[in-house]
Amino acid sequence: NAGVTQTPKFRVLKTGQSMTLLCAQDMNHEYMYWYRQDPGMGLRLIHYSVGEGTTAKGEVPDGYNVSRLKKQNFLLGLESAAPSQTSVYFCASSSLQGDYGYTFGSGTRLTVV
């Protein structure tokens, strides 16, 4: 019973490089989310998806793209990494609209140098 799995757990990028963060859930949840966590700022929503093939912008979408080709997977892409994107990234999923809370992955710590 894995829940929400994120890969990789750690990554160091050079400015301008690209990468994709992977999120997989095995709970048959419709809704999936990508957040970033920065010190003293809590969690900020980057993008979310309400179902396979659909995505929407959150609070801080600039510099990121997402795809939800399969219900169980939600991918977060950085096309040209910047130092401001140094953060811890969390994926989460929920049934329906998340009334009963979210299930989070363990996070990806990304450093852009």
Next chain:
Amino acid sequence: GEDVEQSLFLSVREGDSSVINCTYTDSSSTYLYWYKQEPGAGLQLLTYIFSNMDMKQDQRLTVLLNKKDKHLSLRIADTQTGDSAIYFCAERYDTGGFKTIFGAGTRLFVKA
């Protein structure tokens, strides 16, 4: 705009009760949540309360909601060293589409 505020730090002695407080601004909240984050881990849902409730108890955890003052608290009875973590308050509200916002988190230190 919408906001959820928490104090950043709380320190208690092992065996004492801990009370973590949270205030929110949006009056159309539907659910309010408490999450726990241990070092190097993701957020784990501890409990939630529907906005028409005043209190919810779950073993050592008691959640109190004062909707008039937009104040939410989490009381942990008999606090243990294993309770040391960051606790996040979150609010779900209806803006024509549901939205959840998180506070910045309260770091709880438990001294032996």
